[in-house]
Amino acid sequence: MKIEEIRDLLNASLLTGQELLDREVFSACASDLMSDILSYVKNQTVLLTGLTNAHVIKMAEILEVTAIVFVGGRRPADEVVDMARKMGIAVLTTEYTMYEACGRLYSAGLPGCTRES
Amino acid sequence: MAGGYYSIEQVFHIKAGDFASAGEASSQIKKTLKQLGIDSTLVRRVTIAAYEAEMNLIIHSIGGELKLKVTPQSIIVTAEDKGPGIPDIDLAMQEGYSTAPEIARELGFGAGMGLPNIKRNADRLNIQSKVGEGTLLEIYFDIKAR
Ligand SMILES: Nc1ncnc2c1ncn2[C@@H]1O[C@H](COP(=O)(O)OP(=O)(O)O)[C@@H](O)[C@H]1O
Numbered sequence: 001m002k003i004e005e006i007r008d009l010l011n012a013s014l015l016t017g018q019e020l021l022d023r024e025v026f027s028a029c030a031s032d033l034m035s036d037i038l039s040y041v042k043n044q045t046v047l048l049t050g051l052t053n054a055h056v057i058k059m060a061e062i063l064e065v066t067a068i069v070f071v072g073g074r075r076p077a078d079e080v081v082d083m084a085r086k087m088g089i090a091v092l093t094t095e096y097t098m099y100e101a102c103g104r105l106y107s108a109g110l111p112g113c114t115r116e117s
Numbered sequence: 118m119a120g121g122y123y124s125i126e127q128v129f130h131i132k133a134g135d136f137a138s139a140g141e142a143s144s145q146i147k148k149t150l151k152q153l154g155i156d157s158t159l160v161r162r163v164t165i166a167a168y169e170a171e172m173n174l175i176i177h178s179i180g181g182e183l184k185l186k187v188t189p190q191s192i193i194v195t196a197e198d199k200g201p202g203i204p205d206i207d208l209a210m211q212e213g214y215s216t217a218p219e220i221a222r223e224l225g226f227g228a229g230m231g232l233p234n235i236k237r238n239a240d241r242l243n244i245q246s247k248v249g250e251g252t253l254l255e256i257y258f259d260i261k262a263r
């Protein structure tokens with residue numbers, strides 16, 4: 001699924017990553033726990049989270065996440081968005097809650113990440 | 118680097134409670150491994166383990182060192198600190214067990230999944246710890262011949 005499609009399905013605003021809109025992701029992972037994200041996320045993934053601190057972006061860089069969607073109308077500080085811009089990670093924000101955002105992407109055919117064995 | 122006899126070592130000093138620099142050592146480790154041409158799946162496993170170990174030094178220890186050693190056969194990440202030590206290693210290894218303070222939890226850390234995550238990503242893990250003396254984590258990864 002392309003980032004652009006995710007943006008539309010979630011009625012989301014793109015905070016950075018215009019050039020990444022036609023990038024493809026193959027799975028999604030949603031969590032507010034860093035260690036969960038670290039154990040489930042694969043590459044070419046979109047991460048959905050309510051955490052907006054700079055650590056999320058650093059971790060997304062380590063994991064080579066393609067895009068991060070902040071749910072429940074959360075918006076990270078400008079410095080945090082700038083960090084993501086420098087790292088080439090798309091950042092979106094949606095008014096949908098975590099449950100609704102996940103449900104929309106899942107119903108549209110985007111599978112979840114399963115833990116690597 | 119195929120066929121080369123190289124061995125590199127990098128040492129990072131990690132300060133207790135230094136959340137602002139969190140992840141920098143692991144990012145550097147990732148960069149180094151990529152430059153060495155290590156397979157990307159392996160780079161990912163090492164970096165995830167290094168990141169969890171780095172965060173444990175910041176959150177739980179009084180400070181310590183994160184080390185990367187690469188030889189043609191293996192990658193070894195060590196995390197060593199001078200305290201406070203882990204009283205019950207079996208308990209600490211359990212998923213969900215955490216003594217992380219509120220300040221770490223607010224940032225999303227402290228799920229009690231760090232040590233299990235390290236173990237899952239590693240080919241071998243050695244933990245030694247003594248209360249009052251410190252903790253040594255040796256995380257081994259094999260480089261498979263291609
Ligand atoms: N370097 C360390 N020094 C002292 N205690 C540690 C250290 N690393 C881990 N621990 C202990 O082991 C527990 C489990 O660690 P971990 O699985 O990484 O979970 P978390 O970091 O989320 O608490 C920690 O909560 C802490 O009590």
Ligand SMILES: [Mg+2]
Pocket residue numbers: 169172173227230231232
């Ligand atoms: Mg931990």
